[in-house]
Structures are given as structure tokens and as C-alpha cells.
Amino acid sequence: MKKLLYILSVSLATTAFLPSCTNLESEMYDVINPGIFPVNENDADALVTAAAYGPFRSSWYSGIFTSAQGGIHVIGEMTTDIGYCQWNDAVWPDLLDVNFTPSSTGVISFYKDYSNYLGKMTLALDRISNIDMNEDVKKRLQAEIYCGRGWLAYLLYDFYGPVQIPTLEQLNDPLGEQIIPRVSKEEMVSFIEKDLRAAIEVLPATYPVSDNNYGRFTRGLAYTVLMKLYMHEKEWAKAVECGRELMKSEYGYSLVPEYKDIFTLENEGNPETIWAAVCSRSVNQQLWLAHVLSSQYPTKNESIQKWGGYRILWDFYHTFDKNDERLKVLVGEFVGTDGVLYNEANPGTVLQTGAMPVKYGEDPAATGEESQLDWIVYRYADVLTLLSEAIVRQNNAITGEALELLNQVRTRAGLKAYALSDIKDVQDFLDKVLEERGHELWFEGARRTDLIRHGKYIEYARKYRGSVAAQDYMNLMPLPQSVINESKGTVLQNPGY
Numbered sequence: 001m002k003k004l005l006y007i008l009s010v011s012l013a014t015t016a017f018l019p020s021c022t023n024l025e026s027e028m029y030d031v032i033n034p035g036i037f038p039v040n041e042n043d044a045d046a047l048v049t050a051a052a053y054g055p056f057r058s059s060w061y062s063g064i065f066t067s068a069q070g071g072i073h074v075i076g077e078m079t080t081d082i083g084y085c086q087w088n089d090a091v092w093p094d095l096l097d098v099n100f101t102p103s104s105t106g107v108i109s110f111y112k113d114y115s116n117y118l119g120k121m122t123l124a125l126d127r128i129s130n131i132d133m134n135e136d137v138k139k140r141l142q143a144e145i146y147c148g149r150g151w152l153a154y155l156l157y158d159f160y161g162p163v164q165i166p167t168l169e170q171l172n173d174p175l176g177e178q179i180i181p182r183v184s185k186e187e188m189v190s191f192i193e194k195d196l197r198a199a200i201e202v203l204p205a206t207y208p209v210s211d212n213n214y215g216r217f218t219r220g221l222a223y224t225v226l227m228k229l230y231m232h233e234k235e236w237a238k239a240v241e242c243g244r245e246l247m248k249s250e251y252g253y254s255l256v257p258e259y260k261d262i263f264t265l266e267n268e269g270n271p272e273t274i275w276a277a278v279c280s281r282s283v284n285q286q287l288w289l290a291h292v293l294s295s296q297y298p299t300k301n302e303s304i305q306k307w308g309g310y311r312i313l314w315d316f317y318h319t320f321d322k323n324d325e326r327l328k329v330l331v332g333e334f335v336g337t338d339g340v341l342y343n344e345a346n347p348g349t350v351l352q353t354g355a356m357p358v359k360y361g362e363d364p365a366a367t368g369e370e371s372q373l374d375w376i377v378y379r380y381a382d383v384l385t386l387l388s389e390a391i392v393r394q395n396n397a398i399t400g401e402a403l404e405l406l407n408q409v410r411t412r413a414g415l416k417a418y419a420l421s422d423i424k425d426v427q428d429f430l431d432k433v434l435e436e437r438g439h440e441l442w443f444e445g446a447r448r449t450d451l452i453r454h455g456k457y458i459e460y461a462r463k464y465r466g467s468v469a470a471q472d473y474m475n476l477m478p479l480p481q482s483v484i485n486e487s488k489g490t491v492l493q494n495p496g497y
Contacts, residue, residue, distance in 0.1 A: 041133040048141045051124035052148035052217070055117045058277040058375035059284040064155065065277045065375050067288040070109050072155060074310070076448035078106075080457070081464035083443065084311045084353045098461040099469035102481035102497050111160055112480050114152065119166045121149040126168055143202035147217040150195030151225045153188070158232060158449055161476045161494055162188040179490040189233060196226045205250045209269035215278040220251045224274050224378045231386055231453060236394035243387030246274075246380075253380040255412050260328050264361035268374050272381065276374035285370035288360045294350040296336030301362050305369040311354035312442060314344055315464050319435060325414040326439055331356040357443050381409045381440050389433045398429050406433060409440055430454065471496060 038047050057063035058071070065071050069091050077083035078095045085092045094104035102108065125145050128138060156163045164180045165188075183191070199222040206220050207213045227242035246253060256262045256272045268276070279286050293299065294308030317332055332355040333343035342350045350356075363371040388405035392398055398420065407417040423429045434454050438447060451457035452475050461470035473496030484493050 038127055038131060040131065041137060044128040044131050044133060044138065044141055047124050047127060048144055051117070051120040052145045054120070055114045055152060056148065056277060056377075057284050058279060058286040060287065060370075063277065063284070064110070064114060064152075065377055067286045067291060067375060069106065070113070072110055072159070073443060073445035075106055075110060076159075076445055077443050079461065079465075080447040080451055081460040082312055082316050082438065082447050084313050085309050086311060086349075086353055087307075087309050096465065097469055098458075098465060098467040098474060100474050100477055100497070102478040102484065102493065104478075107477050108480040111156065111163070111477075111483075115156055115163055117152055118149060118156075118163075119171050121145050121152075122166065122168055123171050126172075139202050143199045144217045146195045147199035147203065147222045147225075150192045150199065150222070153192045153195065154225055154229050154232075157188050157192065158228075159477050160479055161185070164491065165191060179487050181487075181490050182492060189229070192229055193226065196222045196229070200226070205248075206252055214269060215276075218275070220246060220253070221275040221378065224383060227383065227386060228449070231390065232449065234393075234453075236390045239390040240387060240394055243383055243390060246383050247387075253383070255380060255384075255408060257412070259326050259413060260361075262379065263329070263359050263373070263376060265363060265373050266361075272379045273374075273376055274378040274380060274383070276376045279372050279374050281365060281370075281372045286360075286373060286375045287369050287371065288373075288375075289358070289362065289366075289371060290369035292357055292359075294336075294356070296338055296340065296342065296348075296350055297331070297334060297356065298337050299362055301364050301366055303367045304362060305366075307369075308350060310357055310443070311351070312357045313354045313464060316438070316442075317355045320439055321415055323414055324439065325412075329358045329360075330442070331358055359443065376444070379444075381412075382437075382444070382446060385409055385433060385437050385440065389430065392426060392429055392433075396426055398423055398426060402429070406436060410436055413439070473497070 038044050055064050058065040058067060060066065061068045061070065063071065065073060067074065069089070074083070075095060078085060078092070079098050084096060091106040094100060095106045100107045125142060128141060131138065153163070153165070162182045162185050165183050166180050170176070170178050170180060199217065200219050203217060203219040203222060206218045207216060223242050223246050227239050227246070230236075230239035230242060252271055253274065254271045256267065256270050261267050262270060262272055277286070278284060290305040290307055292308075292310045293304065293306040295306045297306060312330060317330065320327055320330070332351070333341070334356075335341050336350070340346070340348065342348055344351065360371070360373055363373055365372065384405045388402045391402040391405075400420070403418060403420060403423070411417050418432065423432070434450060434456075437450055441447070448457065451460055457475055458470050458472055461467040473494070476494045478494050478497040479491065483491055
């Protein structure tokens, strides 16, 4: 399968950022002369690849979606009732205990490492605007930047609230001592929405798997992120509109019949995948199984590295129906290569804190920690269950359509469909949606946001993680203390920190 691989050899082409007090780390702004780069269509494509696609990768230990520490799927899940890590590394305790501080490495890393890409994308838009090139290609590249900028802004907003958004004028004055304050909530939401709408106007619904453009941003991706923004803002009617749009035939999305097949090498680019961070043997390898599997777990490929770190807490594991097909890749019991039966009653050091979230299939070519399997970021089951929730929230009433959407995902897992008579009231339905999304999307980055939207994030931190540090204000994570200090009061910290 052909993929668009994000080899970031031109990353310096985005040059020129403001001083570090803006949280846009100082760059060697004199290395690339914008008067000589970019000047043609190939330059523009390279620039967009570096600026717009650069952060959205699963590449060893870097990238927003890395399966190692630092990836937002891992960061978010490790603070909920789902995730745990059996290692004692310094990055984990504050996440696992929901004890967030402005100096907690795992908590602040996403902001520290990726907020500067908002400025890179703004500069890239400006740099390609005057290039003499095919106008249709230029419009697509601009739309990709809008999609990436809106998406990154949404992810930062979800974790930290409104952030610093530099203007083009500020970015073009890198030597000026400018301190950029955080925008307001209304400005932040408007910024995200406008960027995603601009992308939607131009981008194709999707790309064929066989296309050289597989892996590029699409209208389907932009609508998915926009839907998540509207769910975040409780704009139920707008979320419903996005969900219905994504169900149209032009997008070609559908559920894969077998849950376990979604995450395999053989089924990459399946119709359930809305967007995945593309990986290969040469670049952007993901490291999921290395972080999950213990040495005793049997694999066909004996060369796969196994460190035995990530787990799903037993309390959450016990919420699954024993007939749930999703348990085939969530391992709570197995006979090890040493002949020992490992389970909750006899965990050893292997299943001490919970079940093994295998999820992804093996890479038969792996010789260590690396895997070429694409890291799935968004998929259709996510949209269907969000749409089900949004329909009910919109009118505070359970409908047959909402129930049917939820049942599509539930029955795919081999479970009996809910009947209307099984639902006590609206709150009971919403609780069932929350549970179903947890069972479906574990370690796909949805749980933290779901729990916050349902008003249960801090409650669950105390109840299931035993956190004594968790406070209500921790629905938002803190900005790095260095940003606050360097701004001399211009950049305000989130309340409570």
C-alpha cells in the first residue's frame, strides 16, 4: 500500500519564531532565506509536509501520536479509569496519580513540544501564498495547513484551554520582544472552527487506499475534528450535523466486521479508519507492542521487543461482558511461554496492575521495538457513538436512531442489541454510551475527553485511581511554569495551579 510518509528533512523551512516567552522556541531564523525557499510547487509540498504534517506522526519517541511516553493518547488515558503503566519512570507518577503541576513532565510535554507548530503553520500559509504554481494544488496545500492548524489548536484547547496564537505580523518580527497572551475561550473556539471550515471547503472527502495521497488530510478528518469540537462545547445540533455528514456515501466509511481486524497490517486503510498516522519500516515506526507485551507473552514473531509496561486497570476490565469480542485483544489471561497461567488471581509481575491492552497485531518484519503498522487516530465507530450521544443530548430524549447507532458498534462486538425497554431514562442511555465508548476506544485518546464531558473525570480519578491529589480544576492541565515565568504575568496560568 502506498502511503504519504512524513520525512521531515525540510523542517527548518518554517523558520523564524518569536522568543521563548511566547512558548515558540527560538529557531535559527537565518538558516533558510524565505526569498529563495519556497519558490515552486515541490518546495510548497515539502514545506506543508514539514509544517502541517510534522507534529501528527507516530515516530519512535516523537510525534503527537507516538505510542511511547509523550503521545497524547497515552498521556490522556493514563489519567483515567482505563490506563496504567507498571514502570517507575519519572514521567508516570504525576499522570497516574492525577497530581498535575506546572512542572510535571508528562503533563506539560504536549504544550511544550507542539504549541510552536501553530506559528509554523501560519508562516507556511504565508510562504506559499505567492508561489507561482497550479492554483488547485495551492488551494489543497493551504487547506491542509488549515486542517492541521485547526486540529492542533483543538487538541491543545482540549488539554489546556485557550492557548497562545501568534499572528503573522508577530511571527515576521522574530527579534521583537513580544509576549503573546492567551486568547479568550471564544476566540479559541472561533479560530479552530474557521480553520476546519476552510479546510472542509477544499479537501476531498477521502483518498483511495491505493492513491499516492493516502495519509493526507481529508474532509472526513476535518469534519471529525469539528464534531469533537462541538461535542466539547456542547453544541449538540452542530455535532449532529457533522455526524450525519460523515455517514454520507461519498466518504465510504463503514465498520469492519471483526474488531480485532481493524488494527492489523493486512487491513491497513480499512473503511473504518478516518485517519491514521502512517508508519513504515524506514520511518515513523510505532512502538505499541513493545510497551505493552511482557516477555512471557507468546508471539509468532519472537523478535518483537517486550517491555511489559502499559496495562488496563482490572476495575475497568471487569466492566466488559465476558462475551465481548473486544476482549480478544485485551488480554486478562494467557499461558505464558514459561508454561504459567497468568491472570488476576495469579498475576506475577506480568498482570499485577491490570490486563494487557494488546490491540495492535504483530509486524512480522519487526526485529525489536519498531512496528510498521499505521497508528489509527480516528475511526468511524467513534463518530457513530458520538452521534448517538449528541442526538439524545440535543432534545433530551432517546430516539430509535440514537439507539440503532449505538447498537451498530455494540453488536459488532458480539453483544445483544439494546432495546428501548432496556433503557431507564436519558441518563441511563448516556451512561451506556460512555461505557460503550470506553469498551470500544480504549487507548485511542477518547476517554479523558469523554469523562470530562460526562462530568466524571475527577470523580473517577478518586474512585478508580485512588487519587488524593485530584481536584476539580484539573479538568484542564497546567501550562509549563517556564512559560508563565518568562511572560512576567502576561500569560496567565490555568486556575488552581
